[in-house]
Amino acid sequence: MRASFMQEITIRRPDDWHVHLRDGSVLREVVPFTARMFGRAIVMPNLVPPVTTTALAKAYRERIRAAIPAGVKFTPLMTCYLSDDTDPADLVQGFRDGVFTAAKLYPAHATTNSHFGVTSIKRIYPVLEAMAEAGIPLLAHGELTRSEVDIFDREKGFIDEVLVAVLARIPKLRIVLEHITTTEGADVVRAHADRMAATITPQHLLYNRNALFQGGLRPHMYCLPVLKRETHQLALRKAATSGEKTFFLGTDSAPHLRHLKEAACGCAGVFSAPVAIQAYLRVFDEENALDKFEAFASLNGPAFYGLQPHEERVTYRRRQPFSPAPVRIGNEGEIVSLFDGENVEWVAA
Numbered sequence: 001m002r003a004s005f006m007q008e009i010t011i012r013r014p015d016d017w018h019v020h021l022r023d024g025s026v027l028r029e030v031v032p033f034t035a036r037m038f039g040r041a042i043v044m045p046n047l048v049p050p051v052t053t054t055a056l057a058k059a060y061r062e063r064i065r066a067a068i069p070a071g072v073k074f075t076p077l078m079t080c081y082l083s084d085d086t087d088p089a090d091l092v093q094g095f096r097d098g099v100f101t102a103a104k105l106y107p108a109h110a111t112t113n114s115h116f117g118v119t120s121i122k123r124i125y126p127v128l129e130a131m132a133e134a135g136i137p138l139l140a141h142g143e144l145t146r147s148e149v150d151i152f153d154r155e156k157g158f159i160d161e162v163l164v165a166v167l168a169r170i171p172k173l174r175i176v177l178e179h180i181t182t183t184e185g186a187d188v189v190r191a192h193a194d195r196m197a198a199t200i201t202p203q204h205l206l207y208n209r210n211a212l213f214q215g216g217l218r219p220h221m222y223c224l225p226v227l228k229r230e231t232h233q234l235a236l237r238k239a240a241t242s243g244e245k246t247f248f249l250g251t252d253s254a255p256h257l258r259h260l261k262e263a264a265c266g267c268a269g270v271f272s273a274p275v276a277i278q279a280y281l282r283v284f285d286e287e288n289a290l291d292k293f294e295a296f297a298s299l300n301g302p303a304f305y306g307l308q309p310h311e312e313r314v315t316y317r318r319r320q321p322f323s324p325a326p327v328r329i330g331n332e333g334e335i336v337s338l339f340d341g342e343n344v345e346w347v348a349a
């Protein structure tokens with residue numbers, strides 16, 4: 001990996017196709033980071049209770065809008081949390097009314113706040129059929145959840161046992177495999193590029209599973225799907241920087257209070273919103289692929305979702321490195337950001 005000598009890069013305003021904004025006081029503190037950096041974001045629905053209906057999504061969208069700083073133009077795109085009881089009529093109507101952009105599959109118990117998720121894919125086949133008919137994309141947290149499945153094999157297992165069956169059974173369904181972490185994830189998306197795409201997080205591009213145990217246990221490196229071995233990391237770096245239209249930016253920024261991560265049973269999730277663009281730029285810079293950054297960050301996502309890319313341009317400059325401060329949440333605690341204690345290059349001009 002060789003650093004290029006470009007000092008500045010101008011691209012269309014990027015979007016974040018996978019983010020967790022939470023609710024309440026956390027929402028108010030984290031929304032400004034995402035809203036200042038990105039023009040739009042796909043907002044994940046795993047609140048407690050989850051965003052399962054059009055009415056809940058509308059109300060949540062209003063709470064998000066209220067947290068956008070004055071003068072900042074940002075569009076939250078809402079998703080429906082699929083459960084065994086999802087009402088396809090409400091989902092389709094919500095999509096037609098412009099409330100929902102997509103629906104999210106959390107296999108039950110796969111990740112943070114997924115206990116209301118889908119217990120068996122077969123139970124939602126009628127919903128998936130309705131989504132295919134209406135043109136609603138399925139966004140999947142692609143991991144098997146059976147406890148006997150090795151945690152490093154859960155994404156591959158999901159592809160083999162669940163995804164392949166869904167692809168065969170519902171040919172018109174468009175699917176985003178969220179936060180891919182493996183070679184197999186990148187390959188399956190490429191093999192179905194006519195109707196699949198994948199988001200890739202900064203942490204899965206920057207690190208492999210060694211980072212979880214570097215000099216001791218590193219709870220802030222823990223997310224799901226968990227970091228994999230280096231061969232997978234390299235495959236993801238290749239995919240992201242290839243310019244292929246099936247791969248696009250989705251930070252999976254997932255804030256948790258510090259004490260809930262630095263705990264005996266710590267929460268999964270990396271909070272990257274304050275440094276997301278810087279993190280991706282580091283990767284593209286190291287790969288000598290800054291010329292492919294606009295495709296990944298600003299073009300491929302809108303193309304998949306049938307939206308226009310932004311006209312507005314943003315310039316990032318290489319600057320004196322800075323370190324991101326933890327984000328204070330009133331008297332509840334603070335949230336540690338990706339690159340905490342490290343230096344970050346590149347700032348918006």
Ligand code: NCD
Nearest residue numbers: 020111112223224254268269
């Ligand atoms: C996410 C969260 O905290 O909501 N955590 C994570 O580790 N990625 C959930 C998710 O995206 O799976």
Ligand code: ZN
Nearest residue numbers: 111141224225
């Ligand atoms: Zn997930």
Ligand code: ZN
Nearest residue numbers: 020044252254
């Ligand atoms: Zn997520």
